[in-house]
Amino acid sequence: MAETLFPNVNWDRMWGATVDTLYMSAISVVATFLIGAILGLLLFLTATDNIWGNKLIHVVLSAVVNIFRSIPFIILIVLLIPFTKIIVGSMIGKNAALPALIIGSAPFYARMVEIGLREIDKGVIEAARSMGAKTTTIIWKVLLPESMPALVSGITVTAIALVSYTAMAGVIGAGGLGNLAYLEGFQRGRSDVTLMATIIILIIVFLIQIIGDSITRKLDKR
Amino acid sequence: MITIKKARKIYPSKKGEVKAVDDVNLEVKEGEIFGVIGYSGAGKSTLIRMLNGLEIPTSGSVIVAGREVSKIKGAELRKARQEISMIFQHFNLLWSRTVADNIAFPLEIAGVPKAERDKRVKELISLVGLDGRGDAYPSQLSGGQKQRVGIARALANNPKVLLGDEATSALDPQTTDQILDLLVDINKRLGLTIVLITHEMHVIRKICHRVAVMEGGRIVETGHVLDVFKNPQQPITKRFVQQVTEPEETKETVDHLLDRYPHGRVIQLTFVGEGVEQPLITNLIRKFEITVTIVQGKISQTQNGSYGILFIHLDGEEEELDNAITFIGQHEVGVEVISNG
Ligand SMILES: Nc1ncnc2c1ncn2[C@@H]1O[C@H](COP(=O)(O)OP(=O)(O)OP(=O)(O)O)[C@@H](O)[C@H]1O
Ligand SMILES: [Mg+2]
Numbered sequence: 380m381a382e383t384l385f386p387n388v389n390w391d392r393m394w395g396a397t398v399d400t401l402y403m404s405a406i407s408v409v410a411t412f413l414i415g416a417i418l419g420l421l422l423f424l425t426a427t428d429n430i431w432g433n434k435l436i437h438v439v440l441s442a443v444v445n446i447f448r449s450i451p452f453i454i455l456i457v458l459l460i461p462f463t464k465i466i467v468g469s470m471i472g473k474n475a476a477l478p479a480l481i482i483g484s485a486p487f488y489a490r491m492v493e494i495g496l497r498e499i500d501k502g503v504i505e506a507a508r509s510m511g512a513k514t515t516t517i518i519w520k521v522l523l524p525e526s527m528p529a530l531v532s533g534i535t536v537t538a539i540a541l542v543s544y545t546a547m548a549g550v551i552g553a554g555g556l557g558n559l560a561y562l563e564g565f566q567r568g569r570s571d572v573t574l575m576a577t578i579i580i581l582i583i584v585f586l587i588q589i590i591g592d593s594i595t596r597k598l599d600k601r
Numbered sequence: 602m603i604t605i606k607k608a609r610k611i612y613p614s615k616k617g618e619v620k621a622v623d624d625v626n627l628e629v630k631e632g633e634i635f636g637v638i639g640y641s642g643a644g645k646s647t648l649i650r651m652l653n654g655l656e657i658p659t660s661g662s663v664i665v666a667g668r669e670v671s672k673i674k675g676a677e678l679r680k681a682r683q684e685i686s687m688i689f690q691h692f693n694l695l696w697s698r699t700v701a702d703n704i705a706f707p708l709e710i711a712g713v714p715k716a717e718r719d720k721r722v723k724e725l726i727s728l729v730g731l732d733g734r735g736d737a738y739p740s741q742l743s744g745g746q747k748q749r750v751g752i753a754r755a756l757a758n759n760p761k762v763l764l765g766d767e768a769t770s771a772l773d774p775q776t777t778d779q780i781l782d783l784l785v786d787i788n789k790r791l792g793l794t795i796v797l798i799t800h801e802m803h804v805i806r807k808i809c810h811r812v813a814v815m816e817g818g819r820i821v822e823t824g825h826v827l828d829v830f831k832n833p834q835q836p837i838t839k840r841f842v843q844q845v846t847e848p849e850e851t852k853e854t855v856d857h858l859l860d861r862y863p864h865g866r867v868i869q870l871t872f873v874g875e876g877v878e879q880p881l882i883t884n885l886i887r888k889f890e891i892t893v894t895i896v897q898g899k900i901s902q903t904q905n906g907s908y909g910i911l912f913i914h915l916d917g918e919e920e921e922l923d924n925a926i927t928f929i930g931q932h933e934v935g936v937e938v939i940s941n942g
Binding site: 385393441452500502503505506507508510512513516520521524527598600 | 606653655678681682687689691693694695696697703706707709710711721738739740754758835916
C-alpha cells in the first residue's frame with residue numbers, strides 16, 4: 380500500500396530525516412525555553428516600577444529582542460553564517476541550523492514570557508514581599524509557578540514555529556525533513572516524497588500542540 | 602508596639618506633588634486593635650504600607666516592634682517583615698498552590714524545615730476553621746474562605762503585628778462579620794496587635810479599640826472608639842459615625858413626624874455604655890404629664906461598650922416638656938432637640 384502510494388520514498392532516509400528534524404527541534408526548544416525565560420524575566424524585572432527597575436538595561440534589552448524578533452528567519456540564517464561557522468565548524472548538517480533556530484526564536488519567546496509575567500497579579504508579588512521574600516524566592520516561587528501555564532502555552536507555539544524553521548533551514552543545507560523534501564522531492568520532481576515529509580511534519584506539529592495544551596490545562600488551577 | 606513620628610509621604614506628579622501622608626503621628630499599643638478610617642485617596646494604604654516597609658516615608662520615622670522600619674534595608678527588613686504580616690483586600694493568594702501550600706509559603710521563606718512546616722500548617726488550618734480544605738486550590742474557595750487562608754498565612758511565622766488593608770471590603774456583610782470575629786478571636790488568643798484600614802465604620806465599631814480618622818493625608822481625629830462615637834469632633838467623623846448609628850430613613854422619618862405632630866418636640870437621645878440600660882422612658886412617663894412616642898432607635902456594640910441613639914417625640918404642656926428635657930439631661934444621656942413642633 381505504502382509502496383504504491385509513495386513509490387519513490389526511501390523509508391530509511393525518511394526516518395533518518397525525521398530523527399534529524401526532531402533533534403533540531405528538541406535542542407532548539409530547550410535552549411529557547413531557557414534563554415527566552417531568562418530574557419523574559421529580565422525584561423519584566425527591569426521595567427520601571429519593578430523590582431530591578433532599570434531604564435537603561437530595559438531599553439537596550441528590549442531593542443535587541445525586537446530587532447532579532449523582526450529579522451525574517453531565512454535572512455537570519457544567512458546573516459549568522461560566519462557565526463555558525465565559528466561555533467559549529469560547518470554550514471552543513473543538523474547542528475548548523477541550531478544557532479539560527481535559537482537566536483531566531485528565543486527573543487520571540489522572551490516577549491511571550493514577559494507578557495505572561497505581566498499578567499501575574501501585582502498583589503501576589505507584593506504579598507510575597509510583605510512576607511520578607513528575597514527576589515530569588517519571588518522568581519522561583521511566585522513568578523515562574525504563577526506564570527507557568529502562559530510559559531508552557533508560549534513554548535508550544537514557539538516549538539511549532541521552530542519545526543517549520545527547521546524545514547526552512549533544511550533548504551539551505553541543514554538536515555531533516557525540509558532538506559529531504561527539497562532535495563529529493565522538489566528538485567527531482569518526486570512529489571510523493573514532499574508529501575510524505577509534509578505529513579510527518581504535520582504529525583509532529585499536532586503532537587506538540589496536543590501535549591502542550593494538555594500540560595497547560597493541568598497546570599492551570601485558576 | 603507601633604510609633605509613627607512626623608511621617609510624610611510625598612509623590613511627585615504632573616500637577617505638583619501629592620501629599621499622600623502628611624505629618625502623621627500615631628501610637629499603637631501592644632495587643633490593641635487599631636482602626637484607620639477614611640475615604641478613598643485619604644492616604645490609608647500609603648500609611649499602612651509604611652508599617653512593613655513597602656513604602657518608605659519621605660521624612661519622619663516609623664518604629665514597629667522595636668525596629669525602625671523606615672530605616673532598615675535588605676536582610677534586616679526581610680526579617681522584620683516576618684514579624685509584621687499583612688492581609689489584603691483581594692487576598693493575594695498564589696493560585697498555583699493549594700491552601701496548605703499557600704499557608705506554608707511564609708514558612709518556606711523563613712527557612713522552617715519541612716516536617717515542622719507541615720505541623721504548623723495543620724494547626725493554622727484548624728485555627729482559621731478550614732479543616733479538610735488543605736488540598737483545595739484558591740479558585741475552589743469562597744471569598745471568606747480565601748481571606749481565612751490569607752489570615753492563616755499571615756499568622757504562620759507568629760508575627761507581632763497584623764496589618765489589614767481593607768481586609769473585608771471584598772466580602773458580603775455576613776462574611777465580613779465572620780472574618781471580623783475571627784480577628785477578634787486571634788487578637789484575644791494570641792495577644793496580637795492588629796492595625797486595620799477601612800472605609801466602613803461598621804468594621805471600626807465592631808472590632809477596634811481605638812480609631813484614627815484620616816482625611817487628605819492627615820489624621821484629623823483619634824480616640825477610643827466609644828468616645829469617638831459619643832462625641833465626634835470633625836464633620837468627617839460625624840459622617841462616619843452616622844454610617845452605623847443612623848438608619849438611612851431617619852431624616853425622612855423625622856420630617857414626616859414633624860409634619861404629623863405639629864405640637865411637641867422631637868428629641869434625639871444618645872446613650873453610651875451604662876446609659877443604654879437605664880429605664881429612662883419609663884421614668885419620663887411616670888414623672889411627667891407628657892406622652893412619649895418612640896420614633897426610631899438603634900443600639901450598636903463596640904469593643905469598649907454599647908452605644909445607642911433613640912429618636913422620641915414628646916407632647917404635653919410647654920413647661921412639662923422643658924422639665925422633662927432637663928430631667929433627661931441630668932442622666933448620662935445626650936439630648937438634642939431636633940425641632941420644636
Ligand atoms: N505610587 C504612587 N504614585 C503617585 N501617587 C500615589 C501613589 N500611591 C498613592 N498615590 C496617591 O496618594 C494618595 C493616597 O493614596 P492611598 O492609596 O494611600 O489612598 P487610600 O486611602 O488607601 O485610598 P483607597 O481607599 O482608594 O485605597 C492618592 O491621592 C493617590 O493618588
Ligand atoms: Mg487603599
